[in-house]
Amino acid sequence: MAAATDVNPTRMELIKTKERIKLASKGHKLLKQKRDALILEFFKILKKAQDLRGQLAIKMAGGYRSLALAETYHNMQELTKVSLDLRKEIDIDIEVRNVMGVKIPNITTKMEERHFLTLPTYSVAATSAKIDQAVDDFNEILAMVIKLAETETAMKRLIIEIEKTKRRVNALEFVLIPRLEEETKMITFRLEEMERDSFVSLKSIKRKLEKEKKDKEAARAAAA
């Protein structure tokens, strides 16, 4: 790696790099925990969600068909009139929950269940079964949509966050930490090398000095 070779081989740099490794591994550990917690949460929601999307698509196709049929038997005005009688109160309570920094909606609903046969809110005589079918279908779809709202957004948000966290964990584990370790190895190696180098040169200087001294003494002895 390029970065490992062009570091300053100084003791200061070594200390700094070691500090960075410590910090990186701490961050790595934390991120790993975050990832695990997110995945746990994700599977909790996944159990609730099952295959809602697929079911909804099928139901929706049926709903559109029955609605189209109702529209052909009755005109738009009549359908609108019927729909005015069908208004109902739906209590939706949305709380934003924070899971490891991911904001996910928590939805609780209270819907009064009113079946159109037990409690007809529109004229049964003036309308046909086509409308009943459409109303029934869309009531089911509505229930599914509410269930879907609970799970889908949360799932999507969680999975995106999981991916991000996972990428960070991997980047730390496989790129940053190995590189820093390489750097420390490089620096210690260079430092040792320099130490040996200076040791050897000191030795040779000493040897030279001693030899000079001996020569001088020998010269003095010869002169005397």
Next chain:
Amino acid sequence: MKSKIVVVGDAPLVMGFKLAGIDDTVQAGESTIQAELEKVLANKDYGIIVTNEYMLNRIDWRLRKKLDSIAYPVVIPMPDYTGKSTEGDEIRNLIKRALGFDLGAKKQEKS
């Protein structure tokens, strides 16, 4: 936080949800969906926004990103009459990428 459901979409979607008893509906075409969605977003009474999937794919990417990133309100794209939906596939792909296994395949094995 008490909130309501609002439907923003084409005529069949709006009519259908009217029959299901939803009072707040906004009929929009592909050209007006952006403005209508922004209007609905500004109203904090609405907690769940139901809309057409094919229309949601037409809006500005900035608004799309905003819709994807906020926790409130929740936006639910509905499949059209063909019953096809890219939304489910999208989530499944995300799961596959993040966790490394295909959820759809697993389910088929089970059944």
